[in-house]
Amino acid sequence: MDEPTSDQSTAREIKASGFGRNFSLEDVFKLTYYRFTPEVVKLEILKDGTVRTFASSFSELYWPRDTCTSETAALVFAIEGDEGLKQRLELWIKKDDPWTRRDFVQGHFEGDEHVRRELEWKADNVFFANWWQAVAQKTAEHEIQQLVSSGRPFNVSTFDDPFKLRVDHTRYSPWPLSPHRPYHLLSISSDEKGKKTRFCAAQQCLSYYRYSESGKQADISMGVILVDPVRRFHVLDFKWSAWRLDGNLEERVIPCFIQDVPKVESDTGGDHGNHHGIMVSGNTATPYFEARPLDRLIRALKQAANCDTILNPERIVKTAMIEIACEDLSLVVKSISRALDDIELSLHKDAVLQESMSQWREQLGRWQNIFVHQSLSLQRMSKILPLLGSCSESERLEKTLARLETDVEWISRRTQTTFQSAMSSIAIVESARAIKEAESVAKLTQLAFFFIPLSLVAGAFGMNIKEFEEQLTWWHWVAVSAGTSAVTYCALYRSELASNLYQLPSLFESVRKAGIHRFMSRWIRIIRYVMRPFTDEMFGKMWLGLGWGVFLGVIAALCVGTWKLAVSDLSVGAKVSISIFAIWLPGVPLALYLMIFVDCLPCILCLCCMGRRRKPKGENP
Incomplete structure (x- = not known):
């Protein structure tokens, strides 16, 4: 065959x-x-x-x-x-x-x-x-x-x-x-x-x-x-x-x-x-x-x-x-x-x-x-x-x-x-x-520490409890949510907070009036040299405009954050809660504070640089 x-x-x-x-x-x-x-x-x-x-x-x-x-x-x-x-x-x-x-x-x-x-x-x-x-x-x-x-x-x-x-x-x-x-x-x-x-x-x-x-x-x-x-x-x-x-x-x-x-x-x-x-x-x-x-x-x-x-x-x-x-x-x-x-x-x-x-x-x-x-x-x-x-x-x-x-x-x-x-x-x-997965898990943990307490508080306030009827307002919810968030974040960053508390005495001891005086005097001289061509009136208007610019910049950032939140996949209730309590309530006071601080910064610098001068002996006051 x-x-x-x-x-x-x-x-x-x-x-x-x-x-x-x-x-x-x-x-x-x-x-x-x-x-x-x-x-x-x-x-x-x-x-x-x-x-x-x-x-x-x-x-x-x-x-x-x-x-x-x-x-x-x-x-x-x-x-x-x-x-x-x-x-x-x-x-x-x-x-x-x-x-x-x-x-x-x-x-x-x-x-x-x-x-x-x-x-x-x-x-x-x-x-x-x-x-x-x-x-x-x-x-x-x-x-x-x-x-x-x-x-x-x-x-x-x-x-x-x-x-x-x-x-x-x-x-x-x-x-x-x-x-x-x-x-x-x-x-x-x-x-x-x-x-x-x-x-x-x-x-x-x-x-x-x-x-x-x-x-x-x-x-x-x-x-x-x-x-x-x-x-x-x-x-x-x-x-x-x-x-x-x-x-x-x-x-x-x-x-x-x-x-x-x-x-x-x-x-x-x-x-x-x-x-x-x-x-x-x-x-x-x-x-x-x-x-x-x-x-x-x-x-x-x-x-x-x-x-x-x-x-x-x-x-x-x-x-x-x-x-x-x-x-x-x-x-x-x-x-x-x-x-x-x-x-x-x-x-x-x-x-x-x-x-x-x-x-x-x-x-x-x-x-x-x-x-x-x-x-x-x-x-x-x-x-x-x-x-x-x-x-x-x-x-x-x-x-x-x-x-x-x-x-x-x-x-x-x-x-x-x-x-x-x-x-x-x-x-x-x-x-x-x-390591990358651990970083992702850490980020998710931080988000969970923010959203889970708020969800629990919102769930508690949304229950049909007879004692809570017509007695709780949104201010109560804000206060409880802020307190709960503060407690959770303190628990999350407890080691960092404890370390910073231990370092506060040494930080206060290291701060000296003479050092602050030298630091502020240096920056005053720099600002005077830069602003020498401007008059006092022009300088005041420019500084005031800088303050308003900071305020409008912060407001613009808040608007962008609100727009990003609006186009996200979250529910309407979550969007409203985050925009109010996480963006605008802390953002507007921060913008006002920064504007006032920038406008008052020249005065603060001048006051800090004014030190007591010792009078020479024999000189009349």
């Missing part, structure tokens, strides 16, 4: 006789689940250092000795498959050393870094290379992943599962379910048209098992490499009939990431399609394209065989696997470093900080987790290379691994520092917002 692509689909009719009664969603999945045919590629390493590739099968894996020739130095079977591969490998597992082989297969599909490390320590013929690859994902595929992660993997919004409600919908599920390799967001970019592309770090794994078989001439080094298939989404389109009893079901798969589609060929000639073709030319157009892992492995094995002069099959395979891991991991480290630059340069922007903080916390935490596990994996690879013998390629890879270990350690520390800086910045922003 050829592998379905996004352009290929299969349609199945589900009859009404069995669908409504017997079929459940699990039954539909069993009938329609995307079945991937595992692909087996045989790589024959010849004694002259060349590598030949052939489309193979599981039967050849079980009995490989019949295909070996005198020129064969080693055989490696690269197998790509999902969880169905476990059953297909059952015969190979039971053939020899079943416990180690079973643990090897289990470690590839379900193991973590610690399980693989322990298995490598127990069996020296097992090697795992797991790393993170930089890939790109379109917005549509990201939205599908969000639906799957939310637990509602369908494109309609219903209160219940649309399959039970017989509603037309599209249902999504990730593929493969095993091995399940997570991927995490690195950054987001937009093109000129505004289309967003999400760059992610996806986990990859290659698992190598080495053994030997008896050939026609001598024992031949054998190996099995388990390769992950390309991630996809399994899509089911449900379309129901008018009576919701039967319907049409279309099945298709779409890639999870943006993929590179190079030309594929095989060494035996001819084009074998997607399954039996081997990519032998061309690199990906962009490093974020997800190339097929099997094709990358074959290309790396050929390059490693050309560089190995001694022709050590184990070293060729492990060198190729480590080369792929180093190439991808270098790009991931650079991408995370650029993402950290963007985060650090945005910490001073409060709006961006508040909007992106939740996403940054998730990203920084996942990146730190990546570095912890990747550091362990790099340590395993660094210990493997010296055991394979020395050659130019191994020495170069050792330097590359040492540099990557340093980069991963440095970027891990930088991630921690950026996380701490982000948390400190958001704490500062939250503190500033709390």
Whole structure:
């Protein structure tokens, strides 16, 4: 069965006789689940250092000795498959050393870094290379992943599962379910048209098992490499009939990431399609394209065989696997470093900080987790290379691994520092917002201390109390309101009032008659110098006009305040009460007082500056 692509689909009719009664969603999945045919590629390493590739099968894996020739130095079977591969490998597992082989297969599909490390320590013929690859994902595929992660993997919004409600919908599920390799967001970019592309770090794994078989001439080094298939989404389109009893079901798969589609060929000639073709030319157009892992492995094995002069099959395979891991991991480290630059340069922007903080916390935490596990994996690879013998390629890879270990350690520390800086910045922003909210609450408290006592007094005077009838006038309300407001404001500013009362004695002690005399004399001399060109009559008229100007200015301010109050949303009673008792009653006396004070200021200054002069001795009064 050829592998379905996004352009290929299969349609199945589900009859009404069995669908409504017997079929459940699990039954539909069993009938329609995307079945991937595992692909087996045989790589024959010849004694002259060349590598030949052939489309193979599981039967050849079980009995490989019949295909070996005198020129064969080693055989490696690269197998790509999902969880169905476990059953297909059952015969190979039971053939020899079943416990180690079973643990090897289990470690590839379900193991973590610690399980693989322990298995490598127990069996020296097992090697795992797991790393993170930089890939790109379109917005549509990201939205599908969000639906799957939310637990509602369908494109309609219903209160219940649309399959039970017989509603037309599209249902999504990730593929493969095993091995399940997570991927995490690195950054987001937009093109000129505004289309967003999400760059992610996806986990990859290659698992190598080495053994030997008896050939026609001598024992031949054998190996099995388990390769992950390309991630996809399994899509089911449900379309129901008018009576919701039967319907049409279309099945298709779409890639999870943006993929590179190079030309594929095989060494035996001819084009074998997607399954039996081997990519032998061309690199990906962009490093974020997800190339097929099997094709990358074959290309790396050929390059490693050309560089190995001694022709050590184990070293060729492990060198190729480590080369792929180093190439991808270098790009991931650079991408995370650029993402950290963007985060650090945005910490001073409060709006961006508040909007992106939740996403940054998730990203920084996942990146730190990546570095912890990747550091362990790099340590395993660094210990493997010296055991394979020395050659130019191994020495170069050792330097590359040492540099990557340093980069991963440095970027891990930088991630921690950026996380701490982000948390400190958001704490500062939250503190500033709390201060603003406290100021707003303080202003509301001051308004409440003014309006609430007046409202309580007005409510008390508005009650139908028999004793108050025809005995209370508005003057009583003014007196009670003023007294209540005075008491509330004294309670509000009690600390300031107490402090001022404590300071009154020292204030009176600091005031001296001589100081007041010098201050007033200085200002009198300034005024005389300024008013010297004016006559006494002009001076008097000008000062009188200044007093009237102050009076009219205060009255104008009261009018503006009354107009602002009139256009507000308060009730009519509140507007009248505020305008009378808060604006005009205190405002008019204040205007008169200021006018009289300004008019009498010259006389006050002159009286203050007239001091008693001591008469000289012998002078008649």
